[in-house]
Amino acid sequence: MNIVEVNELTKIYDGRKIVDSISLKIKKGEIFGLLGPNGAGKTTTVSMLSCLIPPTSGDAFIEGKSIVRESMEVKRRIGVVPQEIALYPTLSAKENLIFWGEMYGHLVEENLEKE
Ligand SMILES: Nc1ncnc2c1ncn2[C@@H]1O[C@H](COP(=O)(O)OP(=O)(O)OP(=O)(O)O)[C@@H](O)[C@H]1O
Ligand SMILES: [Mg+2]
Secondary structure, three states, rough: OOEEEEEEEEEEOOOOOEEEEEEEEEEEOOOOOOOOOOOOHHHHHHHHOOOOOOOOOEEEEOOOOOOOHHHHHHHHHHHOOOOOOOOOOOOOOHHHHHHHHHHHHOHHHHHHHHH
C-alpha cells in the first residue's frame, strides 16, 4: 500500500513555479528523503502535504485521503516534526502531552493517571 501518493503537485507564487508538477509514491514502512538545494521547494511541498497551504494544482493522498478534498482526514493521520521544537516551554512535559494529545482528540490525562 502507498502511504503517500503525490500526483502532479504544483505551487505557483507570483507566476513563479515553486513546485513544478511533482509525482511520487511512498510505500508503508519506507523511509523517504526529499533532498534539494536551498529554495528547491522542499518546505513548500511538505507544507502542502500537511495541508498548511493549498496546492495551485495537482493532488496528494495520505493513506488514500486527498489533501485537497479531505484535509481534516489527512491532518488526523499525520504528525510533523519541524526543525524548531513546537512545545510550550511554560507547560510541564506532562501538560504538553495532555495539550497536544487532546488537540488530536485523545483523552491523555485519563490514560496517564492509569499508569
Ligand atoms: N509564501 C511565499 N511567497 C512567495 N514565494 C515563496 C513563498 N514561500 C516560499 N517561496 C519561495 O519558494 C521557493 C522555495 O522555497 P522553500 O522554502 O519551499 O524551499 P526549501 O527547499 O525548503 O529551501 P531550504 O533548503 O532553504 O529550506 C523559494 O524561492 C522561496 O523564496
Ligand atoms: Mg525548507
